[in-house]
Amino acid sequence: MKPTSIASTVLAALAFTAAQSASAGQAPGSLSDPDIPVSHHDRVYAAEQFSNTVSVIDPADNHLVGVIRLGDPAPANFSPLYRGQLLVHGMGFSPDHHTLAVVSIGSNSVTFIDTQTNAIKHVSYVGRSPHEAFFTPDGKEVWVTVRGENYVAVLDGKTFEEKTRITVPAGPGMQIFSPDGKYGYVCSSFNPETDVISLADHKMVGKVTQASPFCPDLAATPDGKQVWFTLKDVGKTQVFDARPPFALLKTIDTGPITNHVNIVHNANGMFAYVTVGGLNQVKVFRTDDFSQVATIPVGNLPHGIWPSGDGTRVYVGLENADEMSAIDTLTNKVVANVPIGQAPQAVAYVPNAVPEGDGTQNTQPLGLAGQTTHLALMPVGTGKPAGAASAATTVTLFDQGLVQVLQAAVTGLQPKQPYVLGFSDKPDGSGSVEPLANFMTNPAGAAIVNALGQIRQVVAPGVSTAGDRRRYLVIAPQVSGKPGAPVQVQAL
Template sequence: MQIKFLRSVTLLSALLLTSAALAQSVGDRVYTADQSSNTVSVIDPVTLKLLGVISLGAQVPAVLSPLYKGELLVHGLGFSPDGRTLAAVSIGSNSVTLIDAATNTVRGKVYLGRSPHEAFFTPDGRELWVAVRGEDYVSVIDPVAMKEKRRITIANGPGMVLFNPNGRYAYVPSSFTPELSVIDTRTYQVIAHVKQASPFSPNLAVSQDGQQVWFTLKDSGRTQVMNALPPFTVTATLDTGPVTNHVALADTPGGKFAYITVGGLNMVKVYTREARPKLVATIPTGALPHGAWAAPDGKKVYVGLEGADQVQVIDTASNTVVGSVPTGQLPQALVYVPGAVKTGPGTANLIPLDAAKSTLTLTLAAPSGPARATVSVNPLGLVDLVQIVVTGLTPSTDYILKLTGTDGQSQEIAGFKTSPLGIASAQTIGPVKKLLTNGDTSRQTLSVVPKSGGAAVLVQTP
């Protein structure tokens, strides 16, 4: 009886320690990669405050000149197992920047092949693997020497890389080829080719128990689930919605769920993670939800809003948005790093967010029917970056985004062609925000019209 009692006490102590390790602490951080401002936003998830941003380069359009210094289009994020090092991938300058989480300073940079997209450390922290999406390989980096040590050739367009918690397998979906590669980390060899339902996968997540991999398909609006262990079979294909972006797996007190950002619908969809996943909640969010990551205890999920320059916080018990924090412009990837700051406030070398460059977010709706668009206008000084994401229009058709004044005069802002699913996105630069907010008497409005002519199919809502 005494032995059983001691074992029970030991087990209870282990469970308490595990619970304490998972609980949020003041040293935890949430980071976003801000593509337009070329910053990394640093958020305290406990106080839910933006502590500041880390500047990695000049803001667009200054970087359109020859780029001798700084990084361009900060997009992807990864972190070391001990939480001390953040890896920020810049797709425009073909680089990964290693950042010291305690001091918010750059330790070094490694320049890679064309348009790297996402990076992550191996579970033992000895290597940093980068998916070089503009080419056909994963770059394996020595994070101490800060040098590429090898390349692993895989299907063209690798979008992301994550590892099984046991460290044995790496999973790499493709953005240009309908194939997910499974790599044996001991031999650096591809050991499985998993068919994707469509080519464009930007993101995946691996469950904490190492049993499941969920990966999104942005082009077809689907999410697939596969066994994380041999024979690596796909077990479910879900129609999640237009512009399906990222997926976060949360082990919550109430069960295990997948939270999927659907940019075209401005919502997060929540699925069970059983053999046949079921949709259990749809959570309205702000404009263009993109990156997502769950807190270690599963009680909160953090979502970056690409079209609103903020992070929204979802409470997993109620599946509602319970808070928001501003970020730099066009946040893309988002990660939650437990224990990033071991001592002190961790605010050294951060710079404040420029409130004057807040984003204007607009909605365009169809006079009739489900078609819609989200337009975000990011101030860049004398000009603005305008991004439009549309869903529900006529497939494979050319359209024009127009700016029309009260005098009836209009000018073309951007042109785009919808996909076979009626989805499209486009960006342009011009002095748009001032025109849209320059008083009621000269107010201008946005609309979308067919390039071939005819009435507006989308018009700006109040």
């Protein structure tokens, strides 16, 4: 046998490494795309709906570069002359990684941002309450799901002007594309149907029945074989074949307030990461046999999620914690938490977003966007002290100056029943309840409840002055249109 030289061994090893790298692409790209190692050129973005900001993070050392301010907090945005963006929420990016597309629900807009300079390039206004926007794989179009109506607005990928509309059932929630650019998948937030649309002619070529009407998010695997989507109202995640006839493959119970899903490919295989708000966890599933392989505790109300360019990390926006969590995908452990703006929704990891320079232009410090108060509610009779993991309901008060936006991630209640979030004069909830917000639970017995006012001043421990009347947050069922006996009370 001819002896093998050291040089040939090295060349063979390099060829093997190159072959591995060439088949390790990450979502939303193709498996054939090369991995891009984490570096200071990368950026992680979060769309923040109460501070109306976009946080910008350098993942190489997990520090906040700053925020891009797209609008003002309440009550400044109540003015009829207000010109900023409102309820900054959705996010996508271009195939060349140079443009970020940010959807603002309240102002019906898509803001296009230069990733190198953080400067606004253009603002496109679309129909009522858009939810998400993403570039097609060839970069020629931007699809925007107009959730308040019944169509996908198709914008030109260069001019950002609307060029056509694709009619779908009312309430399109999000869209993502097959890595080969053949199909667009559009789930619905109002109808139990996900539609498959041909990119070539914008024609509908398939339908997938959702187990419930409320899908906020979906993701396609880089190998082009599967599409995963979440169902927030029933706490499930479903998987279907990304190719005709688009057969449903699996339905998984993931938990109350199931938010977003994304795909990670690493040395251990391909996995779906699902954020579950009611449990404050990220659940990890294999894509080959759908088995759950990890449960990762994170902070309050995990929402958006996106993998790094090499699949070694996944980043999670914590909606009621105002933080971004970085997870090592080989150990499935949280390795960093970065303070960001108020109520992060969509998250995007953009490799090589800043090819040169420090990428700090046109950013600001967090300021008011970083000021929040965190509370928790527990079931009556279980004791008052609570951590986020044991709380039935987590509450965040987002400072907007003298007032706060309250957001409660409610779980542990009866499904499809009316309840009241209110104030009680007594720590145990006894006595009369002053209503703050009425709400209806979803089929999973959960809800996201919002209110606005000077709430921190009366409910936060140590805040009330001597002359003020301290009150306590409670949740009570509605009985004949009035609050009944509280079932959850504020932890002290």
